[in-house]
Amino acid sequence: MMMGKILRVNLTTGQITEQPYPDALARQFMGGAAAAIKLLYDEVDPRVDALGPDNKLFVSTGFLVGTSAPTCSRVAFVAKSPLSGTVGYANSGGFFPNELRATGVQAIIVEGKAEAPVYLWVSDSKVEIRDAQEYWGLSTIDTQHYMQQALHDGNIRIACIGPAGERLVKYAAIINERRASGRKGLGAVMGAKNLKAIAVRGKQDLPPLADPAAFKEAVKVLHAAMKDSPVLYHRFRNFGTAGNVELTVKQGDMPARNFQEPAGEEYLSIGAQAGTGFRTRHYSCDQCPVMAGQVRTVSSGPYAGYTSEGPEFESLYSLGSDMCITDMGACIAMDRLCDELGLDTVSFGATVAMAMELYERGILTRKDTDGLDLKFGNHEAAVAVLRKVAYREGIGDLLAEGSRLAAERIGGEAPKYAMHVKGLEFPGYDPRGLKAMGLNYMTAYTGADHSRGHSEQEVFGIPVPHAVDRLAIEGKAALTIFNQDVGAAVKDSSMLCTFVVRLALLPKDLGPKLVADFWRAAQGYDVTPEDVVRVGERLTNVARVWNLRAGFTRADDTLPERLLMEPLKTGASQGHRISPEDRDFMLDEYYRLHGWDARGVPTPERLKALGLEALVADLPRA
């Protein structure tokens, strides 16, 4: 087996142990997110305090990470989410993942809580828990800079938290280089453990592949598919993810004004074409020939001097249209500040957008906002709030709790305007015009998460498994299951880049087949494309049962009242919503096709068919 070892670090006791990667885990769950979520299931009681010492942080790479396969330098972070209380999973790229794998470590399990700030040092020869007092309080960028300097090695790669994570902001991010494992508040889990950073430096060769020639052939197929894409090396490289602004504005599905309206043409000022005027260079993750990353610099106006690797599309929605901000300079500045201070751009922007609506409705006043005129479009106020959130000052202390909890604390009608599912704020697709995306938001194990079952067919028109009518509810249950389960295996567990899967593999329906070829060649397992999809099905079911044990029910598989009751008022999706009847129709079909009962509880038969017999005893009683 070519999987590396698992490192277990207990910050309470200081004990560090190593164990070989269990073959059963590798066979059933492949690696990456699926394996980490299975470990979460086995080791973390769903009812623990997410910010207490009993929560654990799982850092997990996939079997492709560090190999010659391009675009696979990706890492999964998993823990109970302090924002949602669900399974929390976020991932990032950059250089940290490949470096971690080069230490011989496949996954890290962080337990307990250190008495004082520490960082974890992982190298070929040494694993140590080290004092991090000198780094506590530093931004993520300064932490990485000074840690590399102190360790006399600029090639050390570091995943760390900023002031927001230290202060347990519920949507604090983990940052490596300038890449963010942004969502679900996993930075706060690190902060709660007094864990400032994980620093890695490895020079080891990977364990041998089972069939190097077959692996090389699969790499060739992947490169050929990437080259064959009419978009990947052309428009995607040129525009990056910001190209989605133009697309979703045309579809009428980019939310604005806290989902009160779809973004119109005025938001093209924060789109891809406008963005090229700010671009100063491209960047890429390790071993990625695409280089779609856009480094943008503001050269004039109040934000002159700010440079950011982004903003990506979701951030252009959350830092832009959702707050009615049309100034690209302000978006770049906030993107940079979120990365430095260690905040998730999406939850931050969406939470402030809610606060702006509450302010305009008179539910919040200047007395509540520390004197800030928190009206929609006021980017100076948004920047001021960003700092307050990161340091939990004034109104920032309230908004640091995320939209759900902040609205509950404000009380009255406020919860009506909190746009989230299970506590996770929405990304940049209004589901009223994208019904499978809506069903995905309702059912994804992490809450309103586009990355779990992105409806590529509705948003990007990719006709695989078939072309769809994005405004129809029929057939969306099967489509959502396809997107969630295939994505969970092909992207989240092998750790192939989501954009390569979307633009090069999905259009050819190549994902499960190619991953099976890689898996077979790497591990020597006799696996088929169906076995790959089965990994995704296991992940979905394991996460579902864990969430049920945490107390979530069918009633949580829903959308905010606004999306159920208020049709979109303008744009190409005008007149559409997901009514309560639509929701119930799609949910019933979704559960049935999954082999779950009408409560959304997996049946014992379904779990047994997936080889998950051990979970049956954990199912809630009928």
Next chain:
Amino acid sequence: MSTVTVRTMFDMARIIGRPSVQLDIESGATVRTVLEALVAAYHGLDGRLFDTGKGGLLAYLFVELNGRDIRALRGLETPVQDGDALSVLIPVAGGA
């Protein structure tokens, strides 16, 4: 005579000079005839919509009629009526 709105993006919008344009069409028009009329009106669009070899749309494009992917309707032969809106879309890839 009927009127159809055609929305475009990126280089196509630049060629047309604005993000959407209204076209007058004869009754009995289809998505294909509307798009052919668009190309005829804006010669810079030659080769940017249709794959001249295969006869269909270029592989990376997709077209929505009133928000619905025409491949889930009757494709290029889908009838178009007065007041309809066609969107010619170029997916790039968002999501991060």
